[in-house]
Each structure stands twice: as C-alpha cells, then as structure tokens.
Amino acid sequence: MSIGLLLITHNGIGAELLETATVMLGACPLEAKALAITVDSDPDQQLRHARKMIEQLDQGDGVLILTDMYGSTPSNIACALGQNNRVAVVAGLNLPMLVRVLNYPQLDLHTLAEKAESGGRIGIVPCPPGD
Incomplete structure (x- = not known):
C-alpha cells in the first residue's frame, strides 16, 4: 500500500515543511509533492496543475492532501480535488501533522x-513560561 501525499499551501510553506520533516526523519517514506499557491496564482490553472500532480502521485491507493488554512485559496483548490473518492483532504497543516x-x-x-x-491537534500545546 502506498498513499501519495500532496501539500497545497500558501507560497513555499508546504515545500519547507516537507523538507524539514524529511531531514528530521532521515527520508520521506511517501511519494510527496508540494504545490505553492502565490498571490499571483490563477486558481483555475493551479487546480489543473494539482490534478496532474495527483495523477502522478496516485499509485492506486489514493492521495492525501494537506493544506494550510481552511477557507483560503489553497484549501479551496484542495477541497475541489477532494470530490474524488481516492483523495482525502485535511486542513490546518503544521509540522507535527506532517511528521505524524x-x-x-x-x-x-x-x-x-x-x-x-x-x-495536528496533538502538536498544538500551550508552552509553560521559561524558568
């Protein structure tokens, strides 16, 4: 079984998180790509690009899309892709979510x-003040 992983985020957030997690873990065990959505991006063009990325990532078991902020352009693109039953979308991307x-x-x-x-939820904790 091999799930593909697509990060759809503002600017380079997804690529940076993916690089950081890969360094932390020593390797990336999933086929993964990041799609950066900038202020100048055409959402329709990026949606088409994301569909092509999903085709490349889906090896038969589906693709998990992680996006940074629900309701934003990246998550709207991700949710449009999530209408496919071989795609699942989770918003609120953070490093603990990705490492998990x-x-x-x-x-x-x-x-x-x-x-x-x-x-993602477990990784959000209040930090005690320093000593």
Whole structure:
C-alpha cells in the first residue's frame, strides 16, 4: 500500500515543511509533492496543475492532501480535488501533522487522514513560561 501525499499551501510553506520533516526523519517514506499557491496564482490553472500532480502521485491507493488554512485559496483548490473518492483532504497543516503522516506510511487513505488530524491537534500545546 502506498498513499501519495500532496501539500497545497500558501507560497513555499508546504515545500519547507516537507523538507524539514524529511531531514528530521532521515527520508520521506511517501511519494510527496508540494504545490505553492502565490498571490499571483490563477486558481483555475493551479487546480489543473494539482490534478496532474495527483495523477502522478496516485499509485492506486489514493492521495492525501494537506493544506494550510481552511477557507483560503489553497484549501479551496484542495477541497475541489477532494470530490474524488481516492483523495482525502485535511486542513490546518503544521509540522507535527506532517511528521505524524510520514510516520505511518503503511496506513490506508482514510486512516492516514485521521492520523493527520490527530497529529495536528496533538502538536498544538500551550508552552509553560521559561524558568
């Protein structure tokens, strides 16, 4: 089983998070790509580009899309792609979410999407003041 991973984010956030997680883990166990949506991006053109990326990433088990902020242009593109039953979309991308996903490459698409959501939530904690 091999799920593809597509990060659709503002500017280079997705690429930077993917690079950071790969360095932390020593490798990226999933076929992964990042799509940067800039202020000058044409959403329709980026949607077509994202569809091509999904075709490249989907090896038969589906593609998980992680996007940074629900309701934004990147997430609107991701949600349009999520209408495909072989695509799952989770918004709120952060580094803990991404690391959680990369730590469970063997999971099916639905379960991996659940891991993404829980990983993102668990990674948000109030920090105690320093001593």
